[in-house]
Amino acid sequence: MPTLAQVTRELLIAHNRYPRKDLGQHFLIDPKVVERIIAAAGLTRDDLVLEIGSGLGVVTAELAQHVYQLVAVEIDKELLGISREVLKPYPNISFVGQDILKVDLAGLTLGRKYKVVGNLPYYITAPIIDKLLTAQEKPELAVLMTQKEVAERMAAKPGSKSYGSFSVFCQFYAAVKIESLVSKSSFLPWPEVSSAIVSLTPHPQPLFPGLDEQKFLKIVHTAFQQRRKKLSTSLDELKLGETSIDLNRRPETLSVEEFALLARHFA
Numbered sequence: 601m602p603t604l605a606q607v608t609r610e611l612l613i614a615h616n617r618y619p620r621k622d623l624g625q626h627f628l629i630d631p632k633v634v635e636r637i638i639a640a641a642g643l644t645r646d647d648l649v650l651e652i653g654s655g656l657g658v659v660t661a662e663l664a665q666h667v668y669q670l671v672a673v674e675i676d677k678e679l680l681g682i683s684r685e686v687l688k689p690y691p692n693i694s695f696v697g698q699d700i701l702k703v704d705l706a707g708l709t710l711g712r713k714y715k716v717v718g719n720l721p722y723y724i725t726a727p728i729i730d731k732l733l734t735a736q737e738k739p740e741l742a743v744l745m746t747q748k749e750v751a752e753r754m755a756a757k758p759g760s761k762s763y764g765s766f767s768v769f770c771q772f773y774a775a776v777k778i779e780s781l782v783s784k785s786s787f788l789p790w791p792e793v794s795s796a797i798v799s800l801t802p803h804p805q806p807l808f809p810g811l812d813e814q815k816f817l818k819i820v821h822t823a824f825q826q827r828r829k830k831l832s833t834s835l836d837e838l839k840l841g842e843t844s845i846d847l848n849r850r851p852e853t854l855s856v857e858e859f860a861l862l863a864r865h866f867a
């Protein structure tokens with residue numbers, strides 16, 4: 601059996617293709633990492649999976665064997681064409697040649713429960729996560745390959761160096777877990793940064809019922825714009841009412857719950 605690395609190299613050579621840096625094309629060639637993704641996503645024959653950035657379809661083929669149906673989204677039309685050939689033996693895959701940031705998630709998944717899997721193009725990690733977590737129909741689970749530092753920011757706890765508005769944002773909407781670290785040599789070509797598999801399990805119900813999300817996000821964003829300053833200074837313009845939170849504290853010390861408390865006092 602040829603390895604994932606051999607298959608990937610041969611496909612690129614046969615189609616006279618170079619990976620496009622501007623589209624974040626770093627193909628996963630380590631079967632152990634693919635297994636870890638499948639395990640973290642707990643894929644079963646009942647699952648509908650949306651794969652973000654399906655590339656040459658080599659990883660897609662592995663995923664498709666575990667699920668009921670897979671929707672492969674890939675912006676690069678040439679790669680999509682190659683993957684259609686590679687994936688001919690799998691009738692349970694449908695192909696979408698579009699920008700993931702522009703697709704209608706509910707339309708693609710027809711209002712059904714779905715999971716997301718993706719070795720993400722790193723240049724749009726944050727907008728992709730934003731889209732998944734704020735969608736009307738959120739995935740039940742997303743297992744994503746991201747830059748290691750980004751995964752650390754997503755999962756960071758108050759008081760740590762990595763904790764910031766992106767941590768609060770992600771944890772407001774989902775339980776975040778770093779599943780495992782992934783070395784550069786697992787990709788072809790090697791990326792400049794280390795990677796991690798991170799899982800996001802959106803909360804089935806809002807964590808803080810009745811809380812105005814827009815107000816919450818505005819407070820968090822404003823507070824972290826001046827990370828080293830006290831809340832009383834950075835939130836001055838928002839004219840907060842009485843609150844039990846000590847405004848001499850810095851934003852990086854506040855938990856998601858405490859930001860929610862603040863937001864309830866924001867007229």
Ligand code: SAM
Pocket residue numbers: 623624625626627628629652653654655656657658659660673674675676679698699700701719720721722724
């Ligand atoms: N899934 C393949 C793998 O693991 O080997 C490829 C992963 S590669 C890191 C990221 C993929 O996302 C590339 O195939 C790239 O063309 C695609 N991509 C980049 N920007 C995209 C976008 N806006 N929408 C959909 N796919 C995109």
